[in-house]
Amino acid sequence: MEGKISGKVLEKIKQEKIKPDPKWKFLVKDYLVWTSFGAAVFIGGIAVGSMAFVLINSDWDIYPRAGENFSEYLAMSLPFFWIIALVGVSFLSFYNYRHTKKGYRTNPFAIIGSSIVLSLALGVLFYQIGLSEKVERSISYSIPYYGRSNEYRAKVWSQPEMGLIAGTVIFLESKDNFEIEGFDGNIWIIKGDDILWRPRIIQKEGAQVKVLGETEDQKQHIFYGKEVRPWIGVYEDRKPPSPQVILEENEVERFDN
Amino acid sequence: MIREKCENKTDEELVLLALENQDFYECLVERYEEKLARYIRRISASSKEDVEDLLQEIFVAVYRNLNDFDSGLKFSSWIYRIAHNKTISSWRKTKSRPQMVRSEEAQELVKIVSSDEDMAKDLEKKFDSKQVEKILQGMDEKYREVLVLKFIEDKDYQEISDILKKPMGTVGTLIRRAKKQFRDIVEKENIDV
Numbered sequence: 001m002e003g004k005i006s007g008k009v010l011e012k013i014k015q016e017k018i019k020p021d022p023k024w025k026f027l028v029k030d031y032l033v034w035t036s037f038g039a040a041v042f043i044g045g046i047a048v049g050s051m052a053f054v055l056i057n058s059d060w061d062i063y064p065r066a067g068e069n070f071s072e073y074l075a076m077s078l079p080f081f082w083i084i085a086l087v088g089v090s091f092l093s094f095y096n097y098r099h100t101k102k103g104y105r106t107n108p109f110a111i112i113g114s115s116i117v118l119s120l121a122l123g124v125l126f127y128q129i130g131l132s133e134k135v136e137r138s139i140s141y142s143i144p145y146y147g148r149s150n151e152y153r154a155k156v157w158s159q160p161e162m163g164l165i166a167g168t169v170i171f172l173e174s175k176d177n178f179e180i181e182g183f184d185g186n187i188w189i190i191k192g193d194d195i196l197w198r199p200r201i202i203q204k205e206g207a208q209v210k211v212l213g214e215t216e217d218q219k220q221h222i223f224y225g226k227e228v229r230p231w232i233g234v235y236e237d238r239k240p241p242s243p244q245v246i247l248e249e250n251e252v253e254r255f256d257n
Numbered sequence: 258m259i260r261e262k263c264e265n266k267t268d269e270e271l272v273l274l275a276l277e278n279q280d281f282y283e284c285l286v287e288r289y290e291e292k293l294a295r296y297i298r299r300i301s302a303s304s305k306e307d308v309e310d311l312l313q314e315i316f317v318a319v320y321r322n323l324n325d326f327d328s329g330l331k332f333s334s335w336i337y338r339i340a341h342n343k344t345i346s347s348w349r350k351t352k353s354r355p356q357m358v359r360s361e362e363a364q365e366l367v368k369i370v371s372s373d374e375d376m377a378k379d380l381e382k383k384f385d386s387k388q389v390e391k392i393l394q395g396m397d398e399k400y401r402e403v404l405v406l407k408f409i410e411d412k413d414y415q416e417i418s419d420i421l422k423k424p425m426g427t428v429g430t431l432i433r434r435a436k437k438q439f440r441d442i443v444e445k446e447n448i449d450v
Binding site: 014 | 279280425
C-alpha cells in the first residue's frame with residue numbers, strides 16, 4: 001500500500017496555504033453555461049421564426065408562371081442560412097446543457113429535441129410579434145447568401161411579359177395608380193381596379209414591392225396591376241437610401257420637370 | 258481529537274466541516290485513500306510512487322473544488338469522478354496505455370463477473386488470471402472502465418453515471434456491450450472456460 005498519505009496531503013495544504021476556490025467562481029461558471037444555453041435557444045427561436053417568415057413569403061404560387069425550374073426555385077428560396085444556423089445552435093445548446101452540473105444525466109436526444117421544441121415555440125412567438133420580419137429585413141444587408149437570393153428573386157420578378165414586376169415605388173397617387181422604378185431600371189406606370197395590397201406593405205414612396213398583373217402597353221411601360229406584395233429584404237445598393245431621402249429626391253425631380 | 262469528531266459524520270457533513278476547518282479534511286482523505294489507491298491501480302499501470310503522487314494531486318484538487326461539490330450527488334461518486342479524470346489525464350500525458358488490472362485483480366474481476374447472472378450463463382468460474390488479463394487487454398477502454406466500476410468497485414448504475422458523466426441509459430448500454438465484448442474475445446481467442 002502507498003502508506004497513509006492523509007498527513008502528507010494536509011501538510012501540503014497547510015504549507016502551500018491552499019484554500020478551496022470560492023463558491024462564486026463555480027456559480028459564475030454555472031450561470032455562464034446556463035446563459036449560453038439560453039442564448040443558443042433564443043437564437044434558435046430567431047432562426048425558426050425567420051425560416052417561417054421566408055418560407056411563407058416565398059411566392060410559391062408564382063414559380064410556374066415565371067417559367068422557373070422548381071428545383072432551382074426551391075434551392076434559391078429555402079432559407080439555408082437559417083437552417084444551418086438552427087443546426088449550429090441546436091448543437092451549441094446541447095453542448096452547453098451537457099456542461100451544466102447534471103446535464104450528463106439527460107439523454108442527448110432528449111436535450112437536442114427539447115432545444116428544438118423550445119426554439120420552435122420561440123420561433124412561432126417571434127413570427128407572431130413581427131420580430132422575424134425585422135430580423136430578416138435587417139440581416140439581408142450583411143449576409144452574402146441573401147445577395148444571391150435577392151438577385152435571383154429580382155430576376156424572376158423582372159419579367160413584365162410574365163406579369164411580374166418588382167421595384168421601388170417612386171410615385172404614389174393612389175393604391176390603383178402609382179409608378180415604380182423596376183429593379184431592371186425601367187420606370188413602370190401601374191394602373192388597376194381595386195389592386196390588392198398585401199398587409200405589411202407601407203403604402204408610401206420608397207417602399208420596395210412586387211406587382212402581379214399583366215403588361216398593358218410594353219412600349220409605354222404601362223402595367224395592369226392586380227396584386228402588390230412586399231419585397232422581402234432590401235434590394236440593391238446593400239444600403240438603400242431611407243424612404244424619406246427617396247421622397248425628397250422625387251420632390252426635387254418633379255419640381256425640375 | 259478531530260478523528261473522534263469525524264466519527265458518525267457522513268461524507269457530505271465532513272465536506273461542510275472541512276470548509277470551516279481544514280483539519281476535518283484529513284478524515285475525508287483517510288476514508289478514501291485506500292479505495293482510490295486501489296481504483297487508480299486498477300485503471301492504470303502506475304507504480305506505487307506514481308499512485309501516491311497521483312493520490313496527493315487528486316486530494317489537493319478535491320480540496321480546491323470543495324465548494325463545487327453538489328450535495329445532490331454522493332460524495333463518493335464525485336471524488337471517484339475526479340480520481341478517474343486525473344488518472345486518465347495523467348495516463349494521456351505519459352502516453353502509457355493503462356494496464357487495467359493486475360493478475361490478482363483480474364482473478365477478482367473474473368469471479369465477480371462470472372457470478373453476474375447474465376455472464377454466468379456463458380462463463381464458468383475457472384478462468385486463469387493470465388487469460389483474463391489477455392481478455393481485458395483486448396477490450397476497449399470504455400468497456401473496461403465500466404466493468405471495473407460495476408464489478409470490482411461495486412458501483413450502481415447511478416454512481417457510474419455520475420462518475421463517468423454519462424446518462425444512465427448509456428451506462429447500461431456500455432455494460433451490456435462490455436459483457437458482449439468480453440464473451441466475444443473469449444470465443445475468438447478460444448480461451449478454455
